[in-house]
Every structure is written in C-alpha cells, then in structure tokens.
Amino acid sequence: MNDNIIHKLVTLADSAKYDVSCSSSGVARNSKSGTIGSTSSWGICHTFTEDGRCVSLLKIMLTNYCMYDCAYCINRKSNDIKRAAFSVKELVELTLEFYKRNYIEGLFLSSGIIKNPDHTMEKMIRVIKDLRTVHSYNGYIHMKSIPGASRELVVQAGLYADRLSVNIEIPTEKNLKFLAPEKDHKSVFRPMKFIEQGVIEYKEEKNKSKFTPRFTPAGQSTQMIIGATNETDKDILQTSSLLYLQSSMKRVYYSGFIPVNAYDNRLPVLHQSPLVRENRLYQADWLMRFYQFSAEEIIDDNNPNLDLEVDPKLSWALRHPEIFPIDINKAEYRTILRVPGIGIKSAKIIINARRFGSLDMYQLKKIGVIMKRAQYFIICKDAINQTINEITPRKVREILLKKKKTKNPNQISLAFPL
Known part of the structure; x- marks a missing residue:
C-alpha cells in the first residue's frame, strides 16, 4: 500500500x-x-x-x-x-x-x-x-x-x-x-x-x-444529532416514532453533539458530548421497539425530557403508581413487560411457567427477574415486600438510586432498561 x-x-x-x-x-x-x-x-x-x-x-x-x-x-x-x-x-x-x-x-x-x-x-x-x-x-x-x-x-x-x-x-x-x-x-x-x-x-x-x-x-x-439544538426529548422521540411506522426503518441512532466547530456561534458551548442523554434516548427507543411503549407514554407535556438519573422504564413506573402492584401470576404479557426489572425473555418465561403453578419470589429470581427493582411493583405467591403504593414512588426512587450509587458511584449504566 x-x-x-x-x-x-x-x-x-x-x-x-x-x-x-x-x-x-x-x-x-x-x-x-x-x-x-x-x-x-x-x-x-x-x-x-x-x-x-x-x-x-x-x-x-x-x-x-x-x-x-x-x-x-x-x-x-x-x-x-x-x-x-x-x-x-x-x-x-x-x-x-x-x-x-x-x-x-x-x-x-x-x-x-x-x-x-x-x-x-x-x-x-x-x-x-x-x-x-x-x-x-x-x-x-x-x-x-x-x-x-x-x-x-x-x-x-x-x-x-x-x-x-x-x-x-x-x-x-x-x-x-x-x-x-x-x-x-x-x-x-x-x-x-x-x-x-x-x-x-x-x-x-x-x-x-x-x-x-x-x-x-x-x-x-x-x-x-442530540444537543446541537433546543429540541426536547419529546420532539426527538416523536420523530423516531413516526419513522418506525415505516416497515423498512430498522434503527434510529442518536449521536450526542460533539463541538467540532467551536468557533460557530450558532452552536451551544459544550465541554463534552451529552452521552448520558444519548444513552437515555437509546433506552427509550428500545422501549418503543421491543416493550410496546409509545412515545407519548414515555414522555409527555409535563415531562418533555427524559430523567437522567433513572432509566425511562423506571421513570414511567414511578409516574404511574396507580397501575402497580401487578399480580405476576395473573397479569397479561404486555403489563408484565412494564415492570422495572423484568425483560422480554423473563416475561415470556413467566407466561409459560405459571401454567404449571403459581410463581414465588425465589422462582422469579431464578427466571432472571431483577428482584431489587421488581419487588416494589409486583405481588406473587409469597410476596412480603412493601410495594410502591405503601412506601410512595419518591421513596422507591431514593432507595433504588442509593443502591445504584452504593454499587458503583462513578458508573453510568449503558444497559437497556429492564
């Protein structure tokens, strides 16, 4: 060469x-x-x-x-x-x-x-x-x-x-x-x-x-490109939602704005790319594509931007305590998908497994449910935990954020929401 x-x-x-x-x-x-x-x-x-x-x-x-x-x-x-x-x-x-x-x-x-x-x-x-x-x-x-x-x-x-x-x-x-x-x-x-x-x-x-x-x-x-202009996350996800109506549209990518032309005064002054916001948008996008959420459910006029401290699925659950707790042994698949800590694979296993008997906390954990998150939003065979309505959404948020910071105070989670 x-x-x-x-x-x-x-x-x-x-x-x-x-x-x-x-x-x-x-x-x-x-x-x-x-x-x-x-x-x-x-x-x-x-x-x-x-x-x-x-x-x-x-x-x-x-x-x-x-x-x-x-x-x-x-x-x-x-x-x-x-x-x-x-x-x-x-x-x-x-x-x-x-x-x-x-x-x-x-x-x-x-x-x-x-x-x-x-x-x-x-x-x-x-x-x-x-x-x-x-x-x-x-x-x-x-x-x-x-x-x-x-x-x-x-x-x-x-x-x-x-x-x-x-x-x-x-x-x-x-x-x-x-x-x-x-x-x-x-x-x-x-x-x-x-x-x-x-x-x-x-x-x-x-x-x-x-x-x-x-x-x-x-x-x-x-x-x-995310962060170069003043669009809210609501604007961005609504655009993505419309694009996904096309059967051939497989992915919408979100690229945190990188100030490569800092001299142009039309652009915002940033010291680094807004990667946390970019990550939250990918998580929200994942909810729309695989978890049967609509853009209007994830964000609305009262919450036009995604919560940067918690993932979009948990944020939605905390804003809708009236839906929880759900009975894991009776709820339909779409409802189970909306429980923080339960992913697509785990939800499908739950639907199949409960045909043979009621599931308890131990069995849910073995299936792959993240119980430290899900326990506040479900009831099951031997549930003894306090749910979101008993200890309030604000307290649940504080507990989960404290656990996250205790585990690794410097880590930004890049995982998709469960």
Whole structure:
C-alpha cells in the first residue's frame, strides 16, 4: 500500500467517525463458492471509538470534500482541514485487500457531497456495484444514501447494499435550516420513501419469482444529532416514532453533539458530548421497539425530557403508581413487560411457567427477574415486600438510586432498561 493511499485512508476514516448509523445486523447471506465474504450477523467486525461509539469497519468516506457548510459537521466546506478523495478503483481495492487480510468483515460507505447529490451517489454506487459484480464480494455493505438523490439512483443502490441510511441530523426542520441552510427535511424524507417503496415492491415481486434480486435486505437506518439544538426529548422521540411506522426503518441512532466547530456561534458551548442523554434516548427507543411503549407514554407535556438519573422504564413506573402492584401470576404479557426489572425473555418465561403453578419470589429470581427493582411493583405467591403504593414512588426512587450509587458511584449504566 503506497503512501498516498495511506494518507487518504487516515484522512477519510477520521472524517467518517462521527456517523454512528452503521449497524451491521439484520441480514444473513452465507458464503458461496466463488464469492468473497459472508454477512453472518456474528461475523461482522466492530470497534469502539474513544467517545463510546460502536462502529463497523471498514468505515470510510469516498471523499470529505463537500459543497455544503453545515455548522455541526467537521467536513463543512469552510473548515480548513485535510481533504482527500478516493477513486472508485482505489476504494474497491482497499476494501478487498482489508477483507482478505481479515482486517474487516464489512464496509460502511459515506461521502461528502460533491457537485450535486446525484453525482456523489453515482460514484458511491460504482464502488459497491464493482465489489458485487466484478469482484463477487458477498460481505456486508452499508451505504449512506445522499439527501436529494434521485429515485433511480436510490433504487440502484438498494440492489447492491445490504442497508441504506439517510441521516435526518437535526430533528426539526426549523433548526436544520438554521444550522444547515442548504438542507431541508424534504430532501431527507424523499430517499427514505424511495427505499420504503423499493422494499415493498421487492416483497411483492418475490412472491411471483424467487429470482427477484434482493433490495436492501437489512432495511434502512438514520441518525439524529442530540444537543446541537433546543429540541426536547419529546420532539426527538416523536420523530423516531413516526419513522418506525415505516416497515423498512430498522434503527434510529442518536449521536450526542460533539463541538467540532467551536468557533460557530450558532452552536451551544459544550465541554463534552451529552452521552448520558444519548444513552437515555437509546433506552427509550428500545422501549418503543421491543416493550410496546409509545412515545407519548414515555414522555409527555409535563415531562418533555427524559430523567437522567433513572432509566425511562423506571421513570414511567414511578409516574404511574396507580397501575402497580401487578399480580405476576395473573397479569397479561404486555403489563408484565412494564415492570422495572423484568425483560422480554423473563416475561415470556413467566407466561409459560405459571401454567404449571403459581410463581414465588425465589422462582422469579431464578427466571432472571431483577428482584431489587421488581419487588416494589409486583405481588406473587409469597410476596412480603412493601410495594410502591405503601412506601410512595419518591421513596422507591431514593432507595433504588442509593443502591445504584452504593454499587458503583462513578458508573453510568449503558444497559437497556429492564
């Protein structure tokens, strides 16, 4: 590998590090004779950046030259930074060489916008098309779709990429226009709709012919920057909730704002990325996707922002003591899911196990229920604990926060809420 390629690699990998919408899950394509790579969900290589983001390698930009001047972006055209651009051939060869050396298991490709969105998309599509058709690369590919790109190019990209993403970046149109005057939500939502339509059409054609080419089998994702503007968590989660109504939308990523352009007075002055808030949003997102919560239940007009001290599920339970305690041996699955300390797996086991007899505290603990949290919200066969209504929500909160601080006073929990 010559020095010129190394220089481009260092520059463009560094420029891509702030885009976190690169999950490599959701698709399975086994290795075939005569092809290179596999997309088995456990075989994709990940790494963690210094600020805690999980990224998928090779995570690279085609170029960090950009015609836009977004206030929050390190690659904005007015920044005096090192610039570089790969040719299509260089990036294809780099990806293959890294894969053959077992450095990577997949490719995440994004780019600055050069000339216009369609021109940029055409060059990116040439990279992934060459990998698939010329070099028989069978591994995972996630490509960033460019806002404003035409339907024809988005559809073409979907034939070669496992996942496409179009980043919203700023949750509301007003604030997006304030920080990125050249952009608007229409240019973002249009390619999202193209992807959604492509997925639907593929499913219909697949029913007619098994030889129908795959179209973004891992769906699409997007990213919102958190803390660069004044949106509440309610604004953010309502936007996410609407996005999840699209069957092809698999993940919404939340990226804590990092002040890379501190000189721009449109941006807030932060000493560090708001990672705790970012974590709470991921937990709330998890509740919407897997725990049957709606955005309106997690947050409302009286509580427009998530509680940073406790996870969203516990916060909701403390605000609704009238629902508790529930009888663990009689409650329906959806209600059991809402008990702090009970996860999806444990809730399903409870539903199956209680058919053979009433469950007690010991059995719940063996199932996997976190009793130090759940005990205040349930009653069961031998329950002797005081519930939330007997010792008040405020006292329960104090007890659980005290236990958390006693266990590890310096630790921020990154786990999803149970």
